[in-house]
Amino acid sequence: MNFACLYSRLQHFDRVQVDQMLPESSLYNEKINDNETNICTLLIALSHGIRLYVDKIPIDLRKGSCILVLPIQHYMVESSTGEAQLARFTFETFEIKGKALHPVAHPPLLCGYPYRLLFSQVKQVLGNEAWMKNQFCSSFSSSEVAMMQARLQLILGMMAQLDQEAIDFQNEEKTKMIQHTIQYMEQHYDEDLTVEQLANMAGMVRWQYSQQFKILTGKKPTDYLVHVRINQAKELLCNSTEPLNKIAQQIGFKDEYYFSRCFHKLTSNTPREYANIHLHMQQRTVIDSLGKKIFVPQDATRIVTDGKHTLGELLVLGISPIGAAISIMKDNVIYHNKLRNIQSIGYWADPDKIAQLQPEFILLSYYPKDLQELNALAPTVVLDKKFRLFERLRYIAKLFERSKAAEKWITTYEDKVRLVRRQLGDAYVTGESATVYLKLGEKLYIMGMNGLASSLYESLGFRPSEKVMHLIEQGEAWIEIQHHQINHYAGDRNFVLTSRKELHTVSHCPYISALAELSPGKIHFLDAIWNYDDPITRGRLLEELPYIFKKKIVST
Structure with missing residues (x-):
């Protein structure tokens, strides 16, 4: 159950002080109305030296520890000092479905297990108001109760965050272990590997390993191993004349016919067909971005x-x-x-x-x-x-051995940039900040170093506005924003991209009009067709820029 979909309604809050050191006389026993089956108790240790008994099981709490007690559980508290203090909240939990609240037995937190929060955080949330003076809920005004309701929700949220961090850490560890088995597969593909063996290496049971492996790679472990073996077979077929049965054995297949079936399924060729095609084809070795x-x-x-x-x-x-x-x-x-x-x-x-x-x-x-x-x-x-x-x-x-063609295009492009910047010498000042907005229907996006923005920043000498620069530094190609945020990202000059059918009406949108008022005469409307970063688009855009700067709406 998602904690964000739950609402916790405060019933009671107070402070419990245990000032006796003798176990029998210092026990505090909370009785719960059997009819209130969804009312939980949250206890927060405000001092050291507290021992809590939940259904007679002892739990030592340190300062800042929070623990959830369910309606069906009974608890007692004893202190090893003379001034043990606990904050206590009782509350009901509801699941929000539409406009209705549905009672649930308890929030999705571990019951009877201490959440060790930093006391400084707990103290900051709880504050030092009058409720700390051992008063009961009836002593407070409605505004004070509402404030305590919010504080309860914050504490529960902090506990839920600890759970999520534990889950994230566990998932990261699982991912590392599965990646370790993938590396092992790629190095030992010629051995008789089993899913049980790989699952043991990852410290998981077979069904859990297979499930997590597929989430990570999109394939079952056995299918992934077949792909690794077939890739090795392709290299052998292109560089040797060994018989198929030997090639099959070298890559981990015991059966030549099963190897051939797998090969045909993945490549649409039989091993011999593939070899005949590629043995006569010259090859070059390249290193891709993954280092392969x-x-x-x-x-x-x-x-x-x-x-x-x-x-x-x-x-x-x-x-x-x-x-x-x-x-x-x-x-x-x-x-x-x-x-x-x-x-x-x-x-x-x-x-x-x-x-x-x-x-x-x-x-x-x-x-x-x-x-x-x-x-x-x-x-x-x-x-x-x-x-x-x-x-x-x-x-x-x-x-593809076309380096000369690439250098020729780059030289031509740089010459065009110089020409266009001379043509636009009076239209803008180098160093002006610029922002590119993309409007798709009702959605609005800010572009980072991507599409049209690449031409503006890399070729024309514009600089991103401060907030856009932050996006670029974070590696964001684009982000979606709300309409009311449009001015937050504005530059000295602003470019609005939209679909062709909206191009002649976009300037009348209220939030776009507000942007136009912010930079009068320095807002440009373009067809979203220009929001690509390939050499063809970049080259043709240079030819269009003089027209773009002369009028508000440009059609292509």
Whole structure:
């Protein structure tokens, strides 16, 4: 049950002081009305030397400890000092469903287990008001009761946060252990590995290990191992003439026929077909952004890519891929006419759709969870996500031996930048701050170092506003904001991107109008088609910039 969906209603609060040291005479026994089955008690130790008995089980509390006692439990307190103090809250818990409150037995916190909060935090929340003077709830005004209600909720929230931190730590440890078994698989793929053996290495039972492994990798452990073995088989088939039964044994398959079935399922070729295709194809070795060695076909023509930070780069180098993730891009990029002969592979690199194209090479701008599966289809290179435009273009050009074409484009682009900045010499001052907003329907986004903002900051000499700079330093490509926050990110000059159909009405939106009033004459409205960071869009944008600065609304 999600703690955020619960409401705790305060019933009573006071301070309990145990000032006797003898166990029998210092016991405090709380009786609970049997009819109030959902009323819990929260005890908070305000001093050291407190021993709590919950159903006769002793629990030592230190200063700042908080403990939850359920309605069905009985508790007693004794002190080893003469001034033991406890803060006590009793409350009901409800689950919020729509507009109704539904009673629950207790909040999702560990009962009978002390939460060791810092006393300084507890003291800050509780304060030093009159309630600390051993008075009862009836002695307080409604405003004081409301204040204590809020304090109760804060303490319970701090306890829940400790639970969440413990869960997060446990999950991190599980992830580390599973990653350790993945590394072991990749180094010992030729051995007779079992899921039980890997689960033992991770310190988990088999069902838990398999479940967590699939969450992390998207595959069952056995399927992942098959992918690792098939990738090794591909390398052997391309570099040796060993018979299939020996290759199968070298990669951990006992059965040559099972190896062949697995190979065909993952690559759409039999091992011999794959060898015949690739033995006659020259290869080069490249190191991708993950530090992995990839064997790239020398003259690959059947190239598949994801698209966002790779498609425009390939096209400007004169390389037309056979497939790309253009389902969204198709109608939203400036170069849509160049996409006619490219097959769509959906919204991302879908292995099933890519397999149908029988690729020779796969180029990606992000790390996919099914990388092993893609590697089984064709050599797959992942770009470094930190690459800026020139770095990205040069890296891709090197993969396909088109470095001269890349340098020619970069030189031409830099010449265009110099020309445009001279043309705009009177339109803006270098060093002005600029902010790029993207409006999609009712949603509003701030762009970091991404899309149009890249051209403004890298090429035109604008600088991000202070808040946008903070986003960029945090590595945020963009964030969604609320309409009332629009002026918080404003620069000296502001650029608003939106869909073509909204372009001529966007300036009439109330919150956009407020932005226009903040920087009169320095707000520009553009088609969202310009919000890409590929070389084709960046190059054509330079040609449009003089027109963009002359009028408010620009159509393409």
